[in-house]
Amino acid sequence: MAHAISNFQLESPLHPKAREALADAIDQGWSDPGKLSNQNAKARILRNQALDSIAEQLAVTPSELEIIGEPLLGNYFAIAGLLHAEDTLIYSAVDRKEIFAIAQSHRKTIELPVTNMGQIAPEDFPNSAATPDSVFALQVANGETGTIQRIEELIAISGSARIACDYSSCGPRIALPSRWESAYFDAKSWQGPEGIGIIAIAEAAAWANPLPHIGAARTPQSVSLPLILAAAVALEVWHEEEKNESPRLRSLSEKLRQEISATVADCDIAGDLNSSLPHITSLSFLYVQGEELLRRLDAVGIAVDSGSACTAENLQPSHVLAAMGVLTHGNIRITLHHGVSEKEVNELIAAITKAVAELRQ
Amino acid sequence: MEEINCIGLCCPQPIIKIAKAIANVSPGDSLILLADDPLILLDLRAWARMTGNEVTPISETRFKVTRRNQNV
Numbered sequence: 564m565a566h567a568i569s570n571f572q573l574e575s576p577l578h579p580k581a582r583e584a585l586a587d588a589i590d591q592g593w594s595d596p597g598k599l600s601n602q603n604a605k606a607r608i609l610r611n612q613a614l615d616s617i618a619e620q621l622a623v624t625p626s627e628l629e630i631i632g633e634p635l636l637g638n639y640f641a642i643a644g645l646l647h648a649e650d651t652l653i654y655s656a657v658d659r660k661e662i663f664a665i666a667q668s669h670r671k672t673i674e675l676p677v678t679n680m681g682q683i684a685p686e687d688f689p690n691s692a693a694t695p696d697s698v699f700a701l702q703v704a705n706g707e708t709g710t711i712q713r714i715e716e717l718i719a720i721s722g723s724a725r726i727a728c729d730y731s732s733c734g735p736r737i738a739l740p741s742r743w744e745s746a747y748f749d750a751k752s753w754q755g756p757e758g759i760g761i762i763a764i765a766e767a768a769a770w771a772n773p774l775p776h777i778g779a780a781r782t783p784q785s786v787s788l789p790l791i792l793a794a795a796v797a798l799e800v801w802h803e804e805e806k807n808e809s810p811r812l813r814s815l816s817e818k819l820r821q822e823i824s825a826t827v828a829d830c831d832i833a834g835d836l837n838s839s840l841p842h843i844t845s846l847s848f849l850y851v852q853g854e855e856l857l858r859r860l861d862a863v864g865i866a867v868d869s870g871s872a873c874t875a876e877n878l879q880p881s882h883v884l885a886a887m888g889v890l891t892h893g894n895i896r897i898t899l900h901h902g903v904s905e906k907e908v909n910e911l912i913a914a915i916t917k918a919v920a921e922l923r924q
Numbered sequence: 925m926e927e928i929n930c931i932g933l934c935c936p937q938p939i940i941k942i943a944k945a946i947a948n949v950s951p952g953d954s955l956i957l958l959a960d961d962p963l964i965l966l967d968l969r970a971w972a973r974m975t976g977n978e979v980t981p982i983s984e985t986r987f988k989v990t991r992r993n994q995n996v
Contacts, residue, residue, distance in 0.1 A: 829974055829975070831970060831974055847970075849936070849939065849943075849971060849974060849975075850936050850939060850940045850943065851936060852936055872934075872935070872963055873934070880963055880966070885966050888966075888969060888970060888973070889970060890967055890970035890971070890974065891935070891963060891966050891967055891970070892935040892936040892939070892963075892967055893936060
């Protein structure tokens with residue numbers, strides 16, 4: 564894939580196949596699938612085909628799927644649909660901010676710490692919370708550091724607590740665990756369109772729409788049909804590409820980590836690649852300001868993210884880095900997307916090395 | 925004990941200053957860092973871990989920093 568600039572930020576353009584599908588879908592999938600005419604029947608068929616395809620790729624049944632048009636509400640639906648007022652909500656210090664917001668408005672909560680590798684230690688899960696009166700918000704992998712949790716060990720130790728999985732950062736790179744009640748996916752994680760959140764609700768789960776509602780619909784159903792169709796196509800082609808891309812990106816991430824460690828002193832790498840997603844790397848450099856580093860890289864056509872306080876609107880550093888005890892200043896976050904070339908990664912390594920050296924002078 | 929005053933400075937400036945200052949003391953000796961960046965303890969602890977030195981908070985803005993690494 565050709566890049567106008569070398570994009571190592573979290574966001575990536577819509578997959579080209581999904582872009583084609585979106586253009587077709589805007590022509591064909593504009594009518595309301597809930598109405599009765601032939602036009603509507605056509606839209607209904609397209610919608611059902613898309614849901615069947617998404618369900619197959621995520622290894623769930625179509626009836627277990629709900630699609631929403633506001634992805635930031637995805638974790639809310641997944642968790643609040645299981646959570647009763649007297650239940651205990653268990654979550655971790657590296658969860659997404661939306662989870663903290665849910666916890667703030669709930670009475671009984673337990674926040675689990677993480678190790679310096681970003682993982683929850685199973686022994687930190689309190690025995691008293693391993694009951695059906697608990698909901699465990701389990702972030703499968705972290706979007707800032709790529710750290711994957713010890714999912715099956717955590718599920719085993721959580722006893723009969725109900726499990727709401729957050730797959731928004733990793734998508735189907737990681738299979739659903741042996742036991743789950745709800746799971747939340749974001750189509751952006753597979754180069755799908757912005758604005759599509761997918762909630763899987765296990766058939767047997769006691770889940771109820773947490774929003775005020777009339778009727779039997781479990782979610783608002785106000786989502787754009789063309790975007791659902793584009794998300795389904797993106798997922799299908801991304802999944803196929805991922806078979807080859809995953810090991811290739813892991814190898815590039817390994818090269819990135821090794822070469823930066825070897826050439827740049829005082830670099831703090833968050834987490835271990837062996838327990839991380841293959842495409843995310845978080846690097847913090849001592850004595851360097853994150854914003855300056857980001858701007859230096861931008862000046863040479865390289866776009867990265869940063870978790871440093873100086874790059875955040877609220878001037879707070881990444882709560883993930885803070886929870887892991889990783890250096891919060893001089894941080895950059897690198898995402899390797901499908902199609903990134905080894906040449907681009909070499910250029911990235913050279914640009915980081917040069918920029919850090921110059922900033923430390 | 926020498927004091928390094930970084931009140932009003934944001935990270936990474938206090939870390940840069942303490943790193944320079946600690947290089948001029950003998951292993952086992954300490955400095956006092958005064959810093960009011962709300963993030964200072966997070967980064968000071970990470971710096972100490974990365975460079976093999978030791979940090980002991982005395983108050984919210986006062987930290988004892990001990991050189992442990994021979995090769996700072």
